[in-house]
Amino acid sequence: MAEKTTRSDKKEFLGIKANGPVFITSLVIILGLVLTTLIVGKPMEAWFNKTQNYIADHVGWFFILLVNGLLIFAIFLGFGKFKNIRIGGADAKPEFTTLGWFSMLFSAGMGIGLLFWSVSEPIFHFNSNPFMKNPENKVAAAKEAMGITFLHWGIHAWALYAIIGLALAFFTFNRKLPLTIRSVFHPLFGDKIHGPIGDVIDIISVIATLFGLATSLGLGVKQVNAGLEYLFGIDNNEMVQVILIAVITFFATLSLILGIDKGIRMLSEWNMRLAIFLMLFMLVVGPTLFLFKSFVQNIGHYIYEFFELSFWTNTYKGVGQETNWQNTWTVFYWAWWISWSPFVGIFIARISKGRTIKEFIFGVLLVPTLFTFLWMSIFGGSAIYQELLGNHDVTVAVKEDVSTAVYYLLEQYPLTSFASIVTVLLVASFFVTSSDSGSFVVDTLTSGGRHDAPKGQKIFWASMEGLVAAVLLVGGGLTALQTASIITGLPFAIIIIVMCFSFYKSLTEYSEENKEELKPVKKNKKAIG
Template sequence: MGKIRSDKKTFFGIKANGTVFVTSLLIVTILVATTLIVGKPMEKYFSSIQTTVANNVGWFFIMLVNALLIFSLFLGFGKFKHIRIGGKNAEPEFTKLGWFSMLFSAGMGIGLLFWSVAEPIFHFDSNPFLEDPENKVEAAKEAMGVTFLHWGVHAWALYAVVGAALAFFTFNHKLPLTIRSVFYPIFGEKIYGWVGDVIDIVSVIATLFGLATSLGFGVQQVNAGLAYLFDFEISITVQVILIVVITFFATLSLILGIDKGIRMLSEWNMRLALFLLVFLLLVGPTLFLLKSFVQNVGHYAYEFFELSFWTNSYQGVGEEKNWQNSWTVFYWAWWISWSPFVGIFIARISKGRTLQEFILGVLLVPTILTFLWLSVFGGSAIYQELMGNSTISEAVNANVATAIYYLLEQYPLTTFASIVTVLLVGSFFVTSSDSGSFVVDMLTSGGRHDAPKGQKIFWASMEGLIAAILLIGGGLTALQTASILTGLPFALIIIVMCFSFYKSLLKYVEENPEAAKPHKEKK
């Protein structure tokens, strides 16, 4: 690719790209300040904006995530599958356990805990694929199938494509670990000018608001858990206090670095999550859950294409349209707005993996774990509904964040399981915040891995502040709207990114034909 220089700069004594740092901060400040000043009426505005955008570009999000899934499979099984990130002789920096743990913690984490009980119950009660609402068996199958759609291979394919592109340009072409680097084959040295700045600014804003959405969900669930266990008040004030406390711990983890902080905490998350998963599997309806997991996967596979490409084009504007805007379109926009964060993070930890290993690892392992988690937690909730116990449905309708605690109430050792859940939500909160701060700091500092601790603390604090203000100004609607609005411009960036990535892979193989051949292990 010719001589490629670094994009490391300083700005008033700090190690940052001044244009990206200041512009991102200014835009974010204006948006959150407006939300705070206007106050409660913002919720109505957010709802109107969300509906307008979702109605007009929902089809585009659906088309894009399907195209990215196809492209990811091409990368993992096509002629580029043997290309190794970092070069022919590069070795992985982390063990597979550490790698998978960080993938899962960064990619899903809080959101999965928040929705794993509530979403299947919502879809069990109502979804546009259900022909007979009185048929509870059919309702259960459709509920799990739709939930699998939202948390399955489409989300991870998005992360896989963005992550693979960033890892390839960073470790194979020695470019800075920022989104702009992927556009070098198209723009050349112009990526170090205003074109690259615009790309990184959009990436920073998408990351901050996408992350704020998850942090908002997480803090609501921690508050609900504390209210359930210790009779805490459920209020915005308590949630803001929790954001401050948990952001403090996230900052400590961030300062310790990837290996001592983020990796160790991610592995702790995985152990705690697996413990909670096995616990509920054993104390819950074990045989039902194991059987339903198998059937859920089969049903998802059977209806995969219909679910994936459904755009509600024939029903017109009505309840079903609102359903898709609130669920599928929101999820695709949320995952897209998360993709610069997750993509940069998994690129940073994936040196030494072949493209095939990378795609399979990112696409399949987290998806299987996610499906198992949803089958156990969502399945346990649906089991109660099938048995005639509507406690969980009532809890979901009253306050989504409490759903998982009311589920645990139906089974033995409720207090113990609830305490573990609160700890796990808090721990996922910390890993999402610290890894997100790590990524934002790299984006604003031109791809530096050695930015000062003060900059990391600053961005960790900003993420907590954004989540808090969005909760104050518009609640869940504000969080969802922020994801959709920031996901749209980054979706356009992803399209160009794929073209650039493919173009660079072709040239790389042409110049290094051995790179596309299987690696022969030394005896």
């Protein structure tokens, strides 16, 4: 039976184009957390740390099971009976070029975090990880370090984005429902999604998005500040970081006002060009042959240990001893990606009209994952190469301040100052694209899925993102950012599970309604004309 699509969530509230309950409730909760952090001050850091460990200890297994389930579901959709469904209908055409599409996918999906952790994470795992049997075996340590890094930044994260992005795109362009998370639940709740049930879903989505973004923006500004200190001697402290957040948020707002095509798309493509340039530069000045060989071997090792790494929960090593390695790394990443997923999902949905489910799934899963693996192999591999030579400068930098690691790595190779300037520009540019894309998504959610919200609303939410990032950074540092992701990721993880059932139900109904449209097309080999 076809779903009703007559209802719209495009509402007016106090003269603004917003869904009042979602807009006001989200704002009150966010401001409440921000003010509490400001008023309580430094003691909040201890609370953040305790809360992070408590949630990770008790539901870490749930996050791990969920991301693996979503990967299986994504592969099923890409290969299964729904693969020929086209987003927007049989006659829909892609709005953006393939290059533009991939650029926006990558800039929105990883961006700042990839730059922040590409050197420091492999070095952390090289020096200590729970899979290390013999700490003296540096070759084994290097392989495990890259395998773990690939796990955290690889196909699991993109499967999560793919499922949410595809579901939202399908309900928006095929079922003609508003571009909000609540729309995916229409097969289960019907028109009730336009009431309190839908409001709760969108409120959770807004909060998860805002705090997931704040985590990335907080990491990004720390790295920009570290680069400015390294290059120009500018103080590396909270005051400078707050000023940087304000400046970069201004440029993000400007990009947002220009719109997706003139602002976000153009800046995303610039990001990709600059990122590729920096990566190729590192490949040339670094140990080139070693990096090519390690890229191939890293993929092989990751595939070989894929299932053990993916389902590892530290069950037996955790009995009778305190360890929070997995809480700090894997569980944090899965929660971060989950809290980030409403933003990335809505953004991917918005730019993916005209692509089949098969094209969408494999485009989102494979291309960004392989690029990420290459990036990690080049930057992380260059750092590990120095360790294998006995040069521990990068390790020392990582232990002192994670945000400085990439600059100390560049110091080991030629043209250090030039490469550092490019890195600072790239981090700042990723900062802007994450912020403007995120503001677009939050504004979409709070305005009932409409794309024509006034510029004032866009400026408001862009400013709010910057405020949250600044307060969390001042009130608890990296721990506060990680805790915010885990806290907001948990309720949205439950929403994702229900979303998958609802999405499958609607796909089944749609395929029954459009049997002729979904039949494989036989190509006519005769010349035309």
